Amino acid sequence: MISQFFVLSQRGDNIVFRDYRSEVAKKKDGQEEAPPVFNVDGVNYFHVKVVGLLFVATTRVNVSPSLVLELLQRIARVIKDYLGVLSEDSLRKNFVLVYELLDEVIDFGYVQTTSTEVLKSYVLNEPIVVDAARLQPLGPAAIFMQGTKRMPETAVTKSVVANEPGGRKREEIFVDIIEKISVTFSSSGYILTSEIDGTIQMKSYLSRNPEIRLALNEDLSIGRGGGSIYDYRSLSGSGVVILDDCNFHESVRLDSFDMDRALSLVPPDDEFPKRDNLKLK
Incomplete structure (x- = not known):
């Protein structure tokens, strides 16, 4: 049972926040580095870092940490499937779609589904395409790439639901x-x-x-x-x-x-x- 879900930027800014049960009070942000799972005043906190973003869940129920951490990873994967690019910019530009996804994935704290294929029947918003950052230079590893071709970065940063221009x-x-x-x-x-x-x-x-x-x-x-x-x-x-x-x-x-x-x-x-x-x- 999940009480809250939110996504934090590298600066600690709150990008996405959904309170499912209104049973956990908001607290001030701390400055110290937190472990993946910890408890404060009876509230269990879980977080995973995905491409520089912190996906966080809270609950007052004693649940399996591995279950919640796996749920956070799957939510991040579902959002990436829909947006194509998982970044702070893509989350802010597609906040309506992201909140629609969260409402379908979790209902009053209970997980419903994390399957992109199932969610396509319920989520109707189209994503706003955000260009991915350019591929980082390979550095010394480039010596092994001589004479080979690299796939355009857009190949792995497309949304699974968005169609090409013209429908x-x-x-x-x-x-x-x-x-x-x-x-x-x-x-x-x-x-x-x-x-x-x-x-x-x-x-x-x-x-x-x-x-x-x-x-x-x-x-x-x-x-x-x-x-x-x-x-x-x-x-x-x-x-x-x-x-x-x-x-x-x-x-x-x-x-x-x-x-x-x-x-x-x-x-x-x-x-x-x-x-x-x-x-x-």
Whole structure:
């Protein structure tokens, strides 16, 4: 049960505020850094930071902290799906749409839904398009990008509900491949542990929700089977892709995955991940 929800800027300004139950008094802003979850005078405070904005919820009920923190993350994701760009400027220019979303997501403190696809049936306002900030320079990492093309930043900052000028429906789908590398070195410079975590994220603008087939490497192998890191090195350059473990979004069907490494799915309207994890230990 949520009593209040608000979004704060980096300066601490109140951008969005919704009081659902009128049971928590307003307090003066503090200057110290607060933990993600804390209690003051019987009021539980929860907050997460998303792209420099603080998404905050309060309640007097003893609820699971992980539940509220996950709710805040999902609200931020829903707002980004509708606005395309999640920033202070986009929130201020689309405050009517944001409040309409909040009233549909939470009713008198009780969560109703956080699905962008479901909300499209109830939220009628169109977003005001806000240009995203320019992509930051890659710096030293640019050496790895020579000879490659970068997708225009507008590709991942579009609203999932706004149409193109003239009312034309977009027929686009974007696929992002995100990899995170974690390596631990000894004092002598030797690699102690190494790990790669990867995620494939899709964002669909296709009408009528068609079925999509995503083909992966046919030599994909899942599960190391107790092999060592040297087994990986012996297979390097052979075209074989080895994943220690992987899991998929609920919309992914794996009927033919074992035969041809192809995924069938009907993508939802919001951004969703299909995760692949590769770990070398």
